[in-house]
Amino acid sequence: MDPQPDTTESQKPPRGVSLGQDAWRRLRKSWTATTALWLLVALGVVAVLAPLLPLQPPRRVETDRAFQPPTLAAPDQPLFPAGASPSERDAALAEGFGRLDPASRLLLRARTALFGTWSLPSLCGADRLGRDLLARLIWGGRISLTVGLVAALVSLVIGVTYGAVSAYAGGWADNLMMRLVDILYSVPFIFVVIFLITILNAEGIREVLEREYGINRMVIFFFLVGAIYWLTMARVVRGQVLSLRHEPFVEAARALGAGPARILFRHIVPNLWSVVIVYLTLTIPRVMLFEAFLSFLGLGVEPPDVSWGLLANEGLQAITPIRIYWWLVAYPGLALGVTLLALNFLGDGLRDALDPRMKNR
Amino acid sequence: MTAFLLRRLVWFAVTLWVVFTVSFFLMRAVPGGPFSQERELEPQIAQLIEERYRLDDPLWMQYGRELAGALRGDLGYSYRKPDFSNAEIIAQGFPVSASLGIVALGFAVVLGLPAGIVSAVRRGSLVDAGLMLAATVGIALPNFVIAGVLIILLVFLLPVFPAGGWGSLGQLVLPAFCLGAPYAAFIARLTRTGMLDVLSQDYIRTAYAKGLPDRVVILRHALRLAMVPVVSFLGPAIAGILTGSLVIEQIFAIPGLGAHFIEAALMSDYTLAMAVVLLYTMLLYGMNLVVDLSYSLIDPRVQLE
Numbered sequence: 001m002d003p004q005p006d007t008t009e010s011q012k013p014p015r016g017v018s019l020g021q022d023a024w025r026r027l028r029k030s031w032t033a034t035t036a037l038w039l040l041v042a043l044g045v046v047a048v049l050a051p052l053l054p055l056q057p058p059r060r061v062e063t064d065r066a067f068q069p070p071t072l073a074a075p076d077q078p079l080f081p082a083g084a085s086p087s088e089r090d091a092a093l094a095e096g097f098g099r100l101d102p103a104s105r106l107l108l109r110a111r112t113a114l115f116g117t118w119s120l121p122s123l124c125g126a127d128r129l130g131r132d133l134l135a136r137l138i139w140g141g142r143i144s145l146t147v148g149l150v151a152a153l154v155s156l157v158i159g160v161t162y163g164a165v166s167a168y169a170g171g172w173a174d175n176l177m178m179r180l181v182d183i184l185y186s187v188p189f190i191f192v193v194i195f196l197i198t199i200l201n202a203e204g205i206r207e208v209l210e211r212e213y214g215i216n217r218m219v220i221f222f223f224l225v226g227a228i229y230w231l232t233m234a235r236v237v238r239g240q241v242l243s244l245r246h247e248p249f250v251e252a253a254r255a256l257g258a259g260p261a262r263i264l265f266r267h268i269v270p271n272l273w274s275v276v277i278v279y280l281t282l283t284i285p286r287v288m289l290f291e292a293f294l295s296f297l298g299l300g301v302e303p304p305d306v307s308w309g310l311l312a313n314e315g316l317q318a319i320t321p322i323r324i325y326w327w328l329v330a331y332p333g334l335a336l337g338v339t340l341l342a343l344n345f346l347g348d349g350l351r352d353a354l355d356p357r358m359k360n361r
Numbered sequence: 362m363t364a365f366l367l368r369r370l371v372w373f374a375v376t377l378w379v380v381f382t383v384s385f386f387l388m389r390a391v392p393g394g395p396f397s398q399e400r401e402l403e404p405q406i407a408q409l410i411e412e413r414y415r416l417d418d419p420l421w422m423q424y425g426r427e428l429a430g431a432l433r434g435d436l437g438y439s440y441r442k443p444d445f446s447n448a449e450i451i452a453q454g455f456p457v458s459a460s461l462g463i464v465a466l467g468f469a470v471v472l473g474l475p476a477g478i479v480s481a482v483r484r485g486s487l488v489d490a491g492l493m494l495a496a497t498v499g500i501a502l503p504n505f506v507i508a509g510v511l512i513i514l515l516v517f518l519l520p521v522f523p524a525g526g527w528g529s530l531g532q533l534v535l536p537a538f539c540l541g542a543p544y545a546a547f548i549a550r551l552t553r554t555g556m557l558d559v560l561s562q563d564y565i566r567t568a569y570a571k572g573l574p575d576r577v578v579i580l581r582h583a584l585r586l587a588m589v590p591v592v593s594f595l596g597p598a599i600a601g602i603l604t605g606s607l608v609i610e611q612i613f614a615i616p617g618l619g620a621h622f623i624e625a626a627l628m629s630d631y632t633l634a635m636a637v638v639l640l641y642t643m644l645l646y647g648m649n650l651v652v653d654l655s656y657s658l659i660d661p662r663v664q665l666e
Contacts, residue, residue, distance in 0.1 A: 183376050186649055188641040190604040191622065192380070195634050198626045199387050285501065292503055296608055297623055309503075316509050316612060324517055333506035340501035 023274070026353040033349020036342035043339060047142045051107035054115040055135040056122065057096020059304050062130035067318070067325050070125040075132070078117035098304055125327040128318055133311075133327065137335055140306035144336075147222065147307070148288035154226025155287070156280055159233025160269060166234070167241035168264050178238070181231055189228040190290070196224060197299050221300065225290055229283050236279060240272050274354040281347035285340045292336055308336045369653075373646050380642050381431060381635075385424060388631040436636040439625075447636040450621055455640070457527060458610070458617035461540065462602045464533055468541035469548055469598065474591070476545070477552025481587075482579060484557065492549065499546030504605050508539040508612050525614035536613040540605050544598045551594055555587035589660055596652040600645050 027033050056075055080092035124133040166177040200220055253267045292309030294300030301307040315328035436447040480489040516524045522535045560583055568578045607619040618637060625633040
């Protein structure tokens with residue numbers, strides 16, 4: 001593409017920086033990417049520490065304050081009645097927070113020790129059943145972010161393995177595997193996934209899966225979503241491996257007696273990380289969008305669990321010509337929008353930062 | 362060219378067959394089928410239903426018969442709406458979805474192309490920065506968030522458009538815009554990158570040197586090549602608009618195929634869901650083929666292989 005060879009760059013004495021350090025330095029120079037990164041780190045911390053924060057219980061129904069607009073006034077009900085016995089306390093917490101994993105229970109206990117029964121006012125208003133929207137947003141963020149991360153990792157593992165094996169095998173196997181990818185590209189996956197979800201949710205099948213294999217809906221969800229986003233990853237990785245597989249270091253490994261699997265996963269795949277990281281940051285928003293999309297349609301995360309897509313749906317359903325509950329539409333949309341925007345900016349920034357042609361600039 | 366088309370047709374058939382077979386056996390793996398109702402049926406009625414849905418044969422015979430039916434274009438009957446054949450439901454919903462999709466694609470191109478051209482030509486200006494920020498926001502926001510905000514603003518606060526339904530032109534504008542907005546944003550970004558690439562090439566300098574006006578150079582010489590990535594994006598864009606219309610049809614209460622599909626999925630109407638999946642596979646494959654063919658029309662150097 002570039003008509004002039006890069007002579008000025010090669011004449012500079014090379015400075016001893018690794019690709020990672022160099023990329024980090026360049027990433028920090030782009031303020032959009034840095035802001036996005038810190039924002040995402042903050043979001044992640046808030047999501048992980050959600051049980052520790054003094055939030056109102058996300059599942060507690062208080063019908064007398066249904067559709068209450070955002071307010072700074074302290075909530076009417078404390079976390080649990082003062083002077084409650086430990087068993088009453090646990091019952092109140094279980095009702096408000098649902099069944100929690102041990103780590104979250106521990107954090108919740110730390111929270112009651114730290115803040116007592118005090119909780120934040122309903123800064124984002126309340127929904128149709130009087131549940132606190134701020135708490136639901138943060139607890140929903142836990143699910144939305146987990147789905148995004150886990151499903152993107154699933155797609156990453158499938159895509160990298162498939163692409164690397166295909167390129168390394170070469171010949172007819174490569175041809176066949178890539179033809180399969182071509183076929184899958186022309187399948188409208190979202191429709192197929194929705195179709196699969198309906199079938200896996202059918203009475204009978206669902207129970208069998210849960211009882212016999214311990215697979216619940218979330219796990220199925222992770223795998224289905226991950227399984228549709230690996231195609232591009234596989235292609236990208238294949239291209240990279242094709243260019244790497246005749247490099248001298250691969251020949252050297254083979255001369256030392258390393259087997260194909262070892263060469264592939266210990267020597268070649270570690271060289272792909274820059275491509276993989278960039279692609280991962282661009283896949284996470286797509287996966288999150290897809291989760292929101294499915295939850296919005298009522299096929300993803302099920303109540304009483306919450307996710308941002310589900311909240312957006314509830315908000316849209318509450319729109320009536322008589323009264324506009326703007327906070328129910330605006331805040332879930334804002335949460336989703338800001339996260340996705342930050343991920344997109346970070347992905348773009350990383351792509352520029354990890355571009356080897358930009359090294360030492 | 363003929364060989365190219367033939368090969369693509371063979372793969373087309375293989376793809377459809379795979380989708381059909383996988384969904385057929387998945388569907389049959391679900392216990393219950395059309396009988397999963399509260400009420401116990403009379404034996405004669407049960408037998409009639411079995412005959413209608415061809416469930417009274419061994420599985421492989423059912424498969425053969427269904428496949429033959431699908432080849433003839435007979436997609437069987439809906440599980441949940443027994444009075445309608447799937448073909449009738451599709452014939453009713455498809456035109457609605459198709460017109461919504463076409464208008465949305467029109468919005469995407471009409472908004473995206475000029476925005477991309479302007480920001481490439483005015484590179485580094487405030488206009489460029491503003492347009493590209495808008496494009497990033499458009500890509501990041503899900504269409505149902507855009508729809509929610511626009512409904513509040515343009516339906517309730519400033520009553521410009523109706524809230525939903527189908528039939529008049531005014532009812533089409535808002536859903537089509539929400540559906541097309543993310544793709545307009547993508548097209549704007551692709552056009553900008555493509556234009557920047559092309560504008561620095563020698564033949565553009567030659568065109569300027571000949572004394573051609575800016576407009577001619579940009580619209581006639583540069584745009585043509587800059588369009589190539591946009592055209593190749595149209596394939597995925599059409600696929601995305603098809604899926605996006607699932608949500609948009611729900612929000613705006615549009616009786617299209619997407620609404621039928623979601624209803625079928627929620628009511629476990631497997632035959633209808635499968636028919637829609639097959640139809641969309643066909644559509645997507647056809648669109649991708651058209652996109653591939655159009656490369657050689659835009660850029661004569663491209664050889665179809």
